Amino acid sequence: MVHIVSAEVFLVNLTPKVVRHDAIQSFVEQETPIVRLLCDDGSEGIGYTYTIGTGGTSVVSLLTDHLLPQLIGVSPANIEQIWRQLYFSTHATAVGAITSLALAAIDTALWDWRAKRSNNPLWIEAGGAQEKIPVYTTEGGWLQLPVDILVKEALVAKNQGFKGAKMKVGKSHVSEDIARISAVREAVGPAFELMVDANQAFTVSEAMRRASQFEAFDLAWFEEPLPSDDMDGHMRLSAHTSVPIAVGESLYSIAHFREYLQHGACSIVQVDVARIGGITPWLKVAHLAESFNVAVCPHFLMELHVSMSAAVSNAAWVEYIPQLDSITSSRISIEDGYARPPMTPGLGIEWDWTQIETNAARRQRIS
Incomplete structure (x- = not known):
């Protein structure tokens, strides 16, 4: 059985190409936490989440300090079990935006891994x-x-x-x-x-x-x-x-x-x-x-x-x-x-890792 051996988190801040104002706020920056899960057989899953300008570092801290360490040694195949366990491990902060956003980064990475493993698009x-x-x-x-x-x-x-x-x-x-x-x-x-x-x-x-x-x-x-x-x-x-x-x-x-x-x-x-x-x-x-x-x-x-x-x-x-x-x-x-929808296996998103690594405001590895 495949197991997760390490995880990486990147926080990339993106500026919208057009000015975005609505009735209550301005959308001037998108904070984008990206999670990469690495397994002992060389396979990986990549997921992400976002904010519209605030809370991105809090999402990253919840991931690195509390959620991702729980995944080391765990099979990525048990997606439902992992989601439920992580959700209850953050019971004191759920239901809430920061917790949900952090869970999403992991869950999308797990689904990316599953779809790639079965050679199917998401x-x-x-x-x-x-x-x-x-x-x-x-x-x-x-x-x-x-x-x-x-x-x-x-x-x-x-x-x-x-x-x-x-x-x-x-x-x-x-x-x-x-x-x-x-x-x-x-x-x-x-x-x-x-x-x-x-x-x-x-x-x-x-x-x-x-x-x-x-x-x-x-x-x-x-x-x-x-x-x-x-x-x-x-x-x-x-x-x-x-x-x-x-x-x-x-x-x-x-x-x-x-x-x-x-x-x-x-x-x-x-x-x-x-x-x-x-x-x-x-x-x-x-x-x-x-x-x-x-x-x-x-x-x-x-x-x-x-x-x-x-x-x-x-x-x-x-x-x-x-x-x-x-x-x-x-x-x-x-x-x-x-x-x-894309026909490539996984989420169908082709990440530019040179840009991600160059522009990451924060990067951390958990193993």
Whole structure:
């Protein structure tokens, strides 16, 4: 039986190629912890996680001080067992963002190892449900962009073959959001999908007010209208509007998703493979959503979510936000508005180790 003999952690800080502002924050740096697990037969698994500017060093410390030492001498084949044991070993800090992000780095590395071991791409290893998934872009919809640029970017996306585009909302008055959405809808026509994202900015009353005016634009969804811990508010809003309500990027456990689904508090699930704690729990959330006949439209991480979406039958979209270009040599494949999962064994991400090692803000080995 194969055993893990050592692990390496790299922390690489990446600057987005475009300015990204939403209703509550600016995304100026992506901290990217990368984990490489090395086994006694020479095989390896590589995984990663991310933050949008804070907490990356805390994730690395949790990995190096507490989680990775537990893996030495353990078989990487027992993924479910490893996830459960690591989760309970951090019981005092779970459920929580830092713990989930750290678990994800390990879990994705283990799945990478498993898929490489069986010579399968991840999407086949994890289910193999779809060979292509529609893709929408968020890169031209940031809140700081003026209306003319929003329109220009949406038309560019449509001409490039994207099936939809997402815009940030949360301007100081509802009339500003309406003007922006109206201009883009008029430009792209009725068949091009539009999504809006408030990044948890609104109160219940304001979300209801805006949702009622959004209905005229036939939106694919209204994303994160309220703080993620306000499930009652999401229930009231979902009952109030015909616009589908999307949540998930700020939920960190399977139980939270179950509660939202049980109470009819959302109709789109946006589970994030890093924030939920890895591929193992991501798949459970996706199958849970399927049991409620709810679509999965994962948040961010397109290089990984293209494979996760292809693995399950109820994934409806992949979000296009380039993330790893400066430290990888592979690119997401998009044909006629559909993202296609990579066919290479493992995660399908070709890491540029020269760039990673050169630009690592922190590096540590555990054996």
